[in-house]
Amino acid sequence: MSRDGHEKSRRTRSKRVTLADVARRAGVSQTAASFVLSGRGEEMRISSEVEARVLASARETGYRPNIVSRSLRTGTSQTIGFVSDTVATTPFAGHVIWGALDAARERDHLLFIGETEGDPELERQLIETMHDRRVDGIVLASMYTRKVAVPKALLDGRAVLLNALPRGRSSIPSVLPDETEAGRTAARVLLDAGHADGIYLIGAGPPNRVPKDSLAAVQRLQGINEALQLAGVSIAGAVPCPDWQPELGYKATRQLLEKAPPSALICFNDRLAFGAYQALADAGLEVPTNVSVVSFDDDVLASWVRPQLTTVALPHYELGRAAIQVLLDGIQQQPSERQPRTHLIPMPLRVRDSVTHVTRSRSRRPTKVAL
Amino acid sequence: MSRDGHEKSRRTRSKRVTLADVARRAGVSQTAASFVLSGRGEEMRISSEVEARVLASARETGYRPNIVSRSLRTGTSQTIGFVSDTVATTPFAGHVIWGALDAARERDHLLFIGETEGDPELERQLIETMHDRRVDGIVLASMYTRKVAVPKALLDGRAVLLNALPRGRSSIPSVLPDETEAGRTAARVLLDAGHADGIYLIGAGPPNRVPKDSLAAVQRLQGINEALQLAGVSIAGAVPCPDWQPELGYKATRQLLEKAPPSALICFNDRLAFGAYQALADAGLEVPTNVSVVSFDDDVLASWVRPQLTTVALPHYELGRAAIQVLLDGIQQQPSERQPRTHLIPMPLRVRDSVTHVTRSRSRRPTKVAL
DNA sequence: TTGTACGCGTTATCAG
């Protein structure tokens, strides 16, 4: 009998030790070893002496179960598929995946990832390939909040939509940021600081449509309107943008400045706000002294910019984490005890330096707005 | 016999069709079906009539091989592990993973991902967990270019280091950006534009150490020095920064401006350059009219900033892609025909608007520097 | 040219 540690230290890739090896070394049956190692020794009334021998044998040989063969037998692979439409461009994916990774690891699952690049055919292939690997479930993530067509391939197994709502009827659960409440939050920041007149919107607004099929845009707008109306304040104006990039924010703000002097800007995301900053600087206006700015997302930009941006953060990490939790909880549960269909994740406010307090006679300032 | 498509359209999750089903339906043996479907029908001289029947049967039933059971049999899982120290904070990971994903998909592999958060224990667990899933190989990626301790767990299988070099002796292959050449490129941009006097470094420099164990810093610096010396130009000065964040770039540049009026700045990354921009603006200096700026990385920032930054790009996508290629090629190859140990990926120059041409009598300006 | 039988490493069933 070679001392343990000998085979472990071999440079050459040694064959992995199997359950049979562990059992043989412990002088017991494979069955006994299996029960002990799966923690069901008590339940099966395995003698504590045998149990000790098995445990020792496993430890000494550095035994690790072969998940592949276990999957073949049990049908569960301890594996989850994460497929998104775009992983690369925005920091969105990074933090979402981070949250998903943490949640998965806590429950001993590994994550497959895939990217569809918006191609439905690729999406189908990816989902099928993952099912071929017998994933326990699939998270289908969208880069920006919207309604998506649920691929039929998804119906072959468990699935959760992340940052997306199913188009049409579907019982598939969704995990989303609470954009409406975020809109209210942004508006309240301004209201609480005494702003009332001269609040302008950059990115979207009543007169025009919001970009593409973005749900975030309509919900943020709705939340803003709700909070403002509740306070008896109305929007002074809005400049819509077809796309939410710095360049567009710059142009929109310049356009706005030609007509009116704003007291505060609600930018529909940080990139627009970044553009707005540049336009304000060009016009000799100072943030927040002359103009207050609030926005959404909490992009890295928000804390790089001077003064740092007050913004309502997308809870990337929490979104990823919640998606995995919903997926895994759904697997364990009986179909009878259904979970709610859509899970809204709160968007926290990051108070920084871009909003200043103003006092105006005309402004009613409710310190707390009850909803 | 039910018409095909019937079982496919069932709402209830139907059991997947197996190879045995396909064979039975085609009226042939499993072996024959297996050979046909693995494309070795010719080789095994299966009658074309049988081949047609098998193919039809597979198509009609929507047969998909069970990769799990195949893995158990063959030992290969069509799966690669991608573990990095940090996936979330920088846009680095996104594009690297994108490249890895593409390369993997082209060769019918799926990617597991994991994040160590810099914790060696977590790293070991992750690698072992992936080996438990019988991955064909593992890419160990680092967020910033540096030397890493190769975890012993990695030696149980194939592996490639990405954006990292092994500390100490190791035969493990590495894939890295060519930072030294990038340094030369940055310097040449300035030289070609006629700059000679007044070139300052922000982020690192001769007098001080570079941040942490960053390889990028020393290699960029080395490249810059080489190119400059070759042109008979010497650095006017340098302000090192302990960390490469906008705030530090801002401070470093302010500090520099107190002493000297620079003609050009080489910032060690775009975030530093972003800070430098702010400091220059504060001082009433205009880019590129008064001061030219070059930097590294091609962060998204570089094209958001005004004027847009001329920068030497990190080839994120290509790095990820190359890592997978090296890994997969290494698997197929015999140990005899070894590949080179380290693979250098070129860093392309992105010419934008932050460098202006100057003409000075003192400057020798070699249009092409032969190396 | 085709079919039979075995093994990959586990889990699970069912007699001792």
Place this chain on the structure above:
DNA sequence: CTGATAACGCGTACAA
């Protein structure tokens, strides 16, 4: 309490 034995789905020597 334990130990054969049968799956899980696929690939492949080996026999027919």
